[in-house]
Amino acid sequence: MSSTVTYTVSGMSCGHCEKSVSEEVAVLPGVTSVAADAKAGTVTVSSDGPLADDQVRAAIDEAGYELVGRSA
Template identity: 55%
Template sequence: MATKNYTVEGMTCGHCEMSVKEEIGEITGVTSVSADHTTGQVSVEGTDFNDEQVSAAVAEAGYKLV
């Protein structure tokens, strides 16, 4: 089990957090996602996921990793 932390640009509210969490949560192997729009931080826990998958999921939600 691995935990990775990311910074997401553009999250400004709780709905933003929910969108990002939902998209990342659909990645195979991800077991937990937490997001905080006030800091822009996202924490992803799981196995067999990579940065490219997380970046693509964040983009699908309308945001980007920095």
């Protein structure tokens, strides 16, 4: 069962930010696509199944940004 979730991310301000976050989240198991939008401050993640928020948070942290919210 596929899943798409949009996360609110603090600190992104440019295309480089979008790329950094996208690359870190994209390597999580089951992720099929990632769309980061610095202007909106969001990252939309599609996956083969539900992802643990902790995994997504860790990937965003690794990129140097902060996950501050989530909406389905």
